[in-house]
Amino acid sequence: MATRKADSLHDMPAIEQPMLTxxxxxxxxxxxxxxxxxxxxxxxxxxxxxxxKPGQFNMLYxxxxxxxxxxxxxxxxxxxxxxxxxxxxxxxxxxxxxLTVGDYLGVRGPYGTSxxxxxxxGNDIVVxxxxxxxxxxxxxxxxxxxxxxxxxxxxxxxxxxxPQDILYKKQLEKxxxxxxxxxxxTVDRASGAWRGNVGVVTKFIGRLPFDPMSCxxxxxxxxxxxxxxxxxxxxxxxxxxxxxxSMERNMKCGIGLCGHCQLGGSFVCKDGPVxxxxxxxxxxxxxxx
Amino acid sequence: xENLERILSEHxxxxxxxxxxxxxxxxxxSNVVFQKGEFIFREGExxxxxxxxxxxxxxxxxxxxxxxxxxxxxRESGEVLGWSWLxxxxxxxxxxxxxxxxxxxxxxGKCLRGKCEEDHDLGYEIMKRFTLIIAERLEQTRLQLxxxxxxxxx
Numbered sequence: 001m002a003t004r005k006a007d008s009l010h011d012m013p014a015i016e017q018p019m020l021t022x023x024x025x026x027x028x029x030x031x032x033x034x035x036x037x038x039x040x041x042x043x044x045x046x047x048x049x050x051x052x053k054p055g056q057f058n059m060l061y062x063x064x065x066x067x068x069x070x071x072x073x074x075x076x077x078x079x080x081x082x083x084x085x086x087x088x089x090x091x092x093x094x095x096x097x098x099l100t101v102g103d104y105l106g107v108r109g110p111y112g113t114s115x116x117x118x119x120x121x122g123n124d125i126v127v128x129x130x131x132x133x134x135x136x137x138x139x140x141x142x143x144x145x146x147x148x149x150x151x152x153x154x155x156x157x158x159x160x161x162x163p164q165d166i167l168y169k170k171q172l173e174k175x176x177x178x179x180x181x182x183x184x185x186t187v188d189r190a191s192g193a194w195r196g197n198v199g200v201v202t203k204f205i206g207r208l209p210f211d212p213m214s215c216x217x218x219x220x221x222x223x224x225x226x227x228x229x230x231x232x233x234x235x236x237x238x239x240x241x242x243x244x245x246s247m248e249r250n251m252k253c254g255i256g257l258c259g260h261c262q263l264g265g266s267f268v269c270k271d272g273p274v275x276x277x278x279x280x281x282x283x284x285x286x287x288x289x
Numbered sequence: 290x291e292n293l294e295r296i297l298s299e300h301x302x303x304x305x306x307x308x309x310x311x312x313x314x315x316x317x318x319s320n321v322v323f324q325k326g327e328f329i330f331r332e333g334e335x336x337x338x339x340x341x342x343x344x345x346x347x348x349x350x351x352x353x354x355x356x357x358x359x360x361x362x363x364r365e366s367g368e369v370l371g372w373s374w375l376x377x378x379x380x381x382x383x384x385x386x387x388x389x390x391x392x393x394x395x396x397x398g399k400c401l402r403g404k405c406e407e408d409h410d411l412g413y414e415i416m417k418r419f420t421l422i423i424a425e426r427l428e429q430t431r432l433q434l435x436x437x438x439x440x441x442x443x
Contacts, residue, residue, distance in 0.1 A: 131438035161438040188433050192350055192358035195388050199362045200432040203425075207367065222437040228428075 018255045021061050021106035022047065024082060026099055032085060032167055036132060037097055038073065041082040041105060049080040050107065053114030054139035055246060055274040059254050060084060061106030065095040069251040069269070071136035072110060077146055082107065085135040085167070111254040113274040115140045115244060120216035123242075124152040126208065128229050130159035130201055130221035134167050136246050136273070137220050141175070148180055152215075155182045155208050159201035159225070162187050163194045182209060201225065205232035212237035219277075220246040227285065230277060241278035248273065293318055296394060300341050302369045302418060310411045317400035323347075323387035329370070330381045336373035338395045342366050345391025350384050358384065362429070372419055374398030 028040035043049055050058075052072050061067040068090070074083025088097050099105065117140055125144055129137050144154055156175065160166045166185065176183040184204055186197035197204070201221075217233055219226050226245055233243055249261035249268040256270030264283035266272065277284070297303050297318060298311045306314075321340070323329055329340065329347060340347075346365045350358040361383060364370045370393070373381050379398065405412030 159438070161436065165438065188436070188438065190360040191356075192348070192360060192386075194360060197346075197363045197365075198348065198360045200429050202432065203362075203429050224432070224435060225437045228432060 015109070015111075018108065018111075019253070021059075021067075021108045022050075023104045024050075024107045026101055026103050026105060027081070029099070029101060033165055035089075036085065036087045036167065038083055038085040039096070039099070039105070040074070041084070041107065042080060050082055050110065051079070052076060052082075052110035052139075054117060054143050055115040055136055056110035056112050057136070057251075057254075057273060058082070058084065058107050058109030058111065059251075060086075060092075060096065061108070062092050062095045062099070063104065063106060066092040067106070067252075068092045068096075069111075069254065071246075071273070073135035073138045075142040076139045077142060085132065085138075087132050109254060111251075111269055112272055115218055115246075115274050116216075116276075117143055121150045122152065122214070124210040124215035125154045126210050126215050126217040126233075126238075127154075127156040128201060128205065128217060128219045128221075128233075129157070130225045131161065131165070132167060133221035133225075133246070134158055137218060138168065138171070140218060145175075145178075145181065153182070153210050154180065155184070155210050157184045157186075157201055157204055157208060159186050159188065159221070162189050163196070184208065200228075202228045202232045205229065206236060215242060217243045219243060223247075223284075230284075239278075240281060241276055243277035245275055245277050245280065245284075246273045247275060247280070293320070293394065296343065297341070300343075300394075301367050302341055302422075306414055307410075310408075310414060313404050313408065313411055314396060314401070317397040317404065318394050319397075321393050321395045323391045323393070325387055325389050327387050329385040329387060329391075331384045332381055334381050336371065336379045336381045337398050339369060339371040339374050339398065340393040340395050342368050342370055343392045343394065345393070346388040347391055348386050348388050350386060352384065358386075362426070363388065369422055372423060374401075375419060 023044050024041035026039055027042050030038040032038055054076055057069050057071040059067050060070050070084045070086050073085040086093050088094050127137055144151055172183055175181055186199050190198050217238055219229050230243060247268050249263055251269040252258045252260040254269045256267040261268040294311055294315050297314055342364055344366050346363055347370055348360045349362050350360045352358050370385055405415055
């Protein structure tokens with residue numbers, strides 16, 4: 001069996017048998033939104049926990065149905081528990097949603113690059129995300145808050161479709177109540193009963209309290225949203241190499257063999273999903289990709 | 290008046306505007322306060338002014354018969370509310386309602402249009418600033434219309 005080599009950039013451990021699925025048991029099912037749910041998974045008794053870094057993903061296998069790549073959205077400091085937040089969009093995720101506590105799910109991973117959070121030490125941290133894009137960034141926020149003294153200002157800007165579509169609402173409220181963190185929420189549409197912000201995330205970037213000269217931005221959301229977000233960050237004076245994005249493509253093998261997720265000269269499953277924008281900007285705006 | 294001049298010149302919308310022009314604007318300006326829930330203007334009414342928001346938050350909304358209002362965007366401190374005073378027939382296209390206690394400076398549209406006609410340098414400065422706002426809002430509206438967080442299958 002092929003072994004994936006450690007990624008020197010992010011110093012990730014190699015996986016001994018990267019194509020081998022391990023059974024995990026579902027400990028908890030959380031209904032997040034009308035079409036989005038989280039699964040808390042634990043390894044089988046006697047089996048070691050699965051370590052990962054913020055931004056990485058796993059291939060989740062619904063036995064007899066199929067396999068999908070899902071980013072890890074839990075707290076990396078909590079070993080032994082694996083959290084995946086998924087939107088019900090296809091055959092596999094629909095089947096996944098029907099699983100209940102005690103059911104098994106096949107897991108292989110973790111795969112891909114992680115948010116380079118250690119490189120951001122000393123900088124202001126700017127997290128800009130929309131929709132389910134908050135899921136792969138949540139482990140990063142947990143990590144930053146656990147190591148809060150290492151960073152300057154920490155700002156989260158989150159955009160959702162409507163007030164009913166705000167992911168991790170309770171978590172965001174909890175974060176918002178902290179004095180060492182700024183959380184800004186906005187929705188694209190709302191009824192008159194909503195008292196929060198209405199407008200796209202890009203509207204708020206110009207007013208976020210961070211130093212553009214010494215910040216690191218982490219961006220995850222639909223590609224259109226990321227494109228316009230980067231434009232606003234550039235307007236603020238943030239250098240391209242201080243912006244990190246998470247890309248999504250049709251990942252199948254997870255180890256850069258099958259080529260399904262090829263994006264320009266890279267494989268998103270192996271060289272991504274987290275990229276430095278400076279490295280990706282030549283392909284980011286190419287329509288063919 | 291001196292206080293109003295200072296507030297206007299420090300507001301991001303008028304940042305960098307010549308002090309003589311700020312002094313001209315003061316002649317059209319006055320302080321206003323809106324309580325939570327109070328309408329600042331309503332769709333169809335004459336658009337006689339615009340608002341430079343100092344504190345608070347305002348919803349720009351439209352109504353749908355027999356349903357609650359749809360909020361299109363929110364405006365808050367540091368932003369400008371309203372540009373219908375610039376465009377004939379000078380009527381508001383939406384409602385604006387204070388979400389919380391909101392303090393603003395209102396600039397009389399008719400007065401300002403007159404000053405802009407008299408002093409084209411001032412008119413050009415005002416137009417440049419409003420063009421930027423209109424362009425930003427157009428871009429934001431386009432993004433909203435894209436519904437980027439919508440279900441990929443739906």
